[in-house]
Amino acid sequence: MSSAELPVADAAQVAITLPDGSVRTYARGTTGAEVAASIAKSLAKAALAVKVDGAVRDLALPIERDASLEIVTDKSPDSLELIRHDAAHVMAEAVQSLYPGTQVTIGPAIANGFYYDFARDEPFTPDDLVKIEAKMHEIVNANAPFTREVWDRDEAIRHFLSIGEKYKAEIIRDLPGTETITIYRQGQWYDLCRGPHLPSTGRVGHAFKLMKVAGAYWRGDHRNPMLQRIYGTAWRTEKELAEYLHQLEEAEKRDHRRLGKEMDLFHVQEEAAGSVFWHPKGWTLYRTLERYIRAKLDHAGYVEVRTPQLYDSSLFKASGHWDMYGDNMFKIRESVAEDGTEKLLGVKPMNCPAHVQIFRQGLKSYRDLPIRMAEFGNCHRNEPSGALHGILRVRNFTQDDAHIFCTEEQVPDEAAQYFKLQLGVYKDLGFDRIAVKLALRPDVRAGSDEVWDKAEEGLRQALRANGLEFEELPGEGAFYGPKVEFHLTDAIGRSWQCGTLQLDFVLPERLDASYIGQDGARHRPVMLHRAILGSFERFIGMMIEHYAGKFPLWLAPVQAVVATIVSDADPWAAEVAAACRKAGLRVEADTRNEKINLKVREHSLSKVPVMLVVGGREAENRTVAIRRLGSQQQEVLALDAAIANLIAEARPPRVAIPSIQRSKSNDNVTKPGRHRRARRRPGRTRGPAAAAP
Known part of the structure; x- marks a missing residue:
């Protein structure tokens, strides 16, 4: 709908354009919550905030001019940042309730969660995190409304200094003179904040968890005091939280640094920091x-x-x-x-x-x-x-x-x-x-x-x-x-x-x-x-973590290990390894005087895809017992058949990009909408790292 088609609103009205393109007229000063209620009771119940001309705002703020408006619910992309921001406020209240005298400084939402920096002489412990988290659940259950207040700058500075919150006073002092000083309350607790916020602490939900404590300099400057930063994660549902925590567990198992060491791929050290x-x-x-x-x-x-x-x-x-x-x-x-x-x-x-x-x-x-x-x-x-x-x-x-x-x-x-x-x-x-x-x-x-x-x-x-x-x-x-x-x-x-x-x-x-x-x-x-x-x-x-070290055969650094069960099979193991290498496979032989279960365990830890197990029977029959990584099953094959199967499996993906021919004819000049491929000498290539800045 063009501006010419908008309903004519008098000075006491505003025209609100909804996401479906429809336009409704409301009294000037109508809140986002009232707009949601006028559309549907279910929407009013689900509403967390509003987007006015693309900016997220509190539901309770009045709308003073014509604008586009969208109701933010827990299904909206913007809801997670609101939940995480408010979870930081809930955590700060919990900390000050449990540990009086602690100063709160800055606490934003971040990717996957939130943090808050605290000034406290005594360090937080893991047991403290458990207590803080329990207190946060109590605050959420209290369902106290978030309310916005505008304070005079000088009065706000004096107030925070009077209650021992010097960091808050410093923040206000450094804000531009044109900045409106806003305070948000949740029950009896309050904090300096621009907002926006959810309607109440209850809307944060219980899908959160405190993760760790770390040190952080005030405002990121090493010349400033060291603060204590508590990190947390927050999600819309318990299911999302469980999935995220599972992802973290999996990520730890797949950490390329640990797997790189177990697979003997690389190392880094301080004497060459940032080099491999x-x-x-x-x-x-x-x-x-x-x-x-x-x-x-x-x-x-x-x-x-x-x-x-x-x-x-x-x-x-x-x-x-x-x-x-x-x-x-x-x-x-x-x-x-x-x-x-x-x-x-x-x-x-x-x-x-x-x-x-x-x-x-x-x-x-x-x-x-x-x-x-x-x-x-x-x-x-x-x-x-x-x-x-x-x-x-x-x-x-x-x-x-x-x-x-x-x-x-x-x-x-x-x-x-x-x-x-x-x-x-x-x-x-x-x-x-x-x-x-x-x-x-x-x-x-x-x-x-x-x-x-x-x-x-x-x-x-x-x-x-x-x-x-x-x-x-x-x-x-x-x-x-x-x-x-x-x-x-x-x-x-x-x-x-x-x-x-x-x-x-x-x-x-x-x-x-x-x-x-x-x-x-x-x-x-x-x-x-x-x-x-x-x-x-x-x-x-990234690939080490994606595959958890279990590379497809064509990529695996060691594609197979020939492992002996008894020392009498050593000559056959050497012959098997030599035949595999001659066929182009990357193979090692393990003829140590150790039990086969130990060898299997060690090479599984190193993520070797295939073990070719040989003992006296295999040596006599000129066969190998093939054992795949992660499987208890074995397949006994003649050596030639085993090698043929491995060669086929270890073949790199086929190159499917056709060669590009370059012609020196003037007729092959590219025209708009048409491009003839030019003959080009095949070149050898090398490649990127982090994409060019």
Whole structure:
């Protein structure tokens, strides 16, 4: 309904547009609760809050102007944040009730839960958490209403200082002068808060649990006092809470750091914080994945390159990374002997500026495009030490990165080929639940709004043309262009952001990349930044947790162990292992003088997929007893048959991407809406890490 069609409201009325497009007129000052009641009694009962022109507000707040309005219930996406925010308030009341003299500071909702920071001389213990949680259930049962009050700034400061809440007084003192000071009460307890809140503490429900206590500096500054942070989780239902707690238990069992040690894949240590020491088995896994990706890229028409690690700062200043991303870069000062000055160098955090340098070598024609340039680039990023986490968050990583230089007309076809390649890889690697998101322009960015409009719309059209549903993420794009993000859901329901496709008009302009068009003039290429895995390190860590270390046979670092029952079978075990290796299988022999049950237990802990058990009977009959990981069953086969079965099972997924032919004919120039594939020499490829910043 257009504004011209809205009912005419007088000064004492407001026009409310509901989600179905209908418009209702109410007296000015009507509350969200009253609007819900006018629609249906059941809706009024279910209402938790309202969204007025997209902003969540208390049900009790009056509506003073024409607006769109949506009733928030426990089925709404916004309900979880409200529940978690109010759970933090309930926890703070419980703490101050049980431990008088404790000061409350800041307590927001966060992903999967909430926390509150407390100033207390005596540390909280696990037993304290049990008591606090029990008190929280009492407060929820009391079902006290949340009520909003507006206080005078100076009076609020004086009041909080008078009751010993110096942190609250400091918060109010530092707020902008235009900020309204609001206090929310729940029964006799109250707190400084902007809101919004649920109607009452009872609406928080009982699906919450306190998780742990940690230290936190006041306002995140190490020069400030250390506070105690209590973390909790809160959900809409007991079922959701149970599912989340089960996920945490599963995540602990699948922790890649523990499994990496048990499987002897890698380790990290303080002397090289943020870097990975790959052990032989882990490096075998890494190289197997790399070979698979390289084969995919060869068949998709990529050429592989290798670029330096260290660059003069001038390159990153020209690209814009020095200003936009410099805090995350490692920098080195180099003395220039001739004049005693110093030069500042940067260690490569991503591959894109270097790939533009290769593109700029020699004259490029429209006939050469698209050029798909890939690199398994070794990159470094100056991640904070507190953010490092096993091999999931590191400082030194390999990025399975590539950049496609093409014309604007070629973008739809290049995006389509990328989507096909990307989704095929994820399926091969065991991920079939994939969410696609479009990250849009950030506040700090390079390029004009006109360029960003074109880039964002280009990616929208590419996604729609390929039938991919997507969610838009305002403000989360890279500084030089919007990006499509692929979020994979693992075996226990966690989401991981991996591959990206970024459409970039900015970097070719900044670094003066050009090609000669059909008209004989110079033109800027479009640059598509794309990653499939992201970083090898992070993706392997993710796969370890996804598979719980039980890799499919083609990926497993050790595909089979030949284990003897008796020492008399040692010669046959050696022969079996040699035959398997000759067939290309990754096999080890275990001829230790130990009981077979011990060997089975140890190799199961190491997640070896197959054990070939041999004893005197197997040696005599030239057979092997095949035992699969996690199974008590055994299958006895002749050696040749066993090897044939394992070879078939261990074969990597077939490369299904057709080779792309490049023609030098002028007839193959890409026209709008049509793209002929060009002949391209198959290249060798390398790849991304965390998608380029």
